Amino acid sequence: MSTDKITFYNASICPFAQRAAIALREAGANFETVNIDLTNKPEWYKDINPETKVPALTTEGQNIAESLVIIEYINDRFPEAKLLPKEAIKRAHVRFGIEYFASKITAGFNKYAFNYSGEGAREAYEVDVNAALNRFNEILTQQSATGPYFLGEEFSLADIAVAPFVLRLYAFNKLILKGYEFEAVKSHPRLAEFIKGVSSRASVQETYAGDEKFIDILVQRYGITRD
Ligand SMILES: N[C@@H](CCC(=O)N[C@@H](CS)C(=O)NCC(=O)O)C(=O)O
Secondary structure (H helix, E strand, C coil): CCCCCEEEEECCCCHHHHHHHHHHHHHCCCEEEEECCCCCCCCCHHHHCCCCCCCEEEECCEEEECHHHHHHHHHHHCHHHCCCCCCHHHHHHHHHHHHHHHHHHHHHHHHHHHCCCCCCHHHHHHHHHHHHHHHHHHHHHHHCCCCCECCECCCCHHHHHHHHHHHHHHHHHHHCCCCCCCHHHHHCHHHHHHHHHHHHCHHHHHCCCCHHHHHHHHHHHHCCCCC
């Protein structure tokens, strides 16, 4: 295992940064965390990441950014953690699952959060996200008939990339939509098992700032109301 210390630039509220935080833990990496205040970013941070976003890493004397690049790097650097399967085709499925979840499910959630009071917005959220979750269930079932993870029993980059967004989707349903549960999850045990599996993984729980903190930010930023 590589031993030189990695510096991880984090903000505990950020789901993208949480991906890196989970991967570092899962890989057993030797790292230190520097928390970046996103409301008052330090001047020096633009030398680490000119985009001034978290996450970023300083590693092997260089800086890298973008959460998906970072988790792939962690997998390459710590192959013994086996965060990606060996087979090229399975790796392709992992990457497809990450892309699908982000572009259909997280995007469906973001669309609603940004236009919470819009006419028909709630209905569109339920229709669109349930449809995407139904398809995601098919993708999960193609990998393995049983969970708890994307590939089955093997925890991978797909779980790492998706878990922070699953937590936030569920926090929103619980605290803003009064415990709304997706029909797709009620009707597909494989999908329900996946959601439970990734949400309860120790590395995921340990790196999550919590439902209340996430919802407070959402309420402040997007004028979403808590009943
Ligand atoms: N595509 C980036 C997104 C990272 C991102 O948007 N991070 C947010 C916090 S969740 C950020 O640093 N925002 C600060 C800013 O935009 O100034 C990734 O995957 O790492």
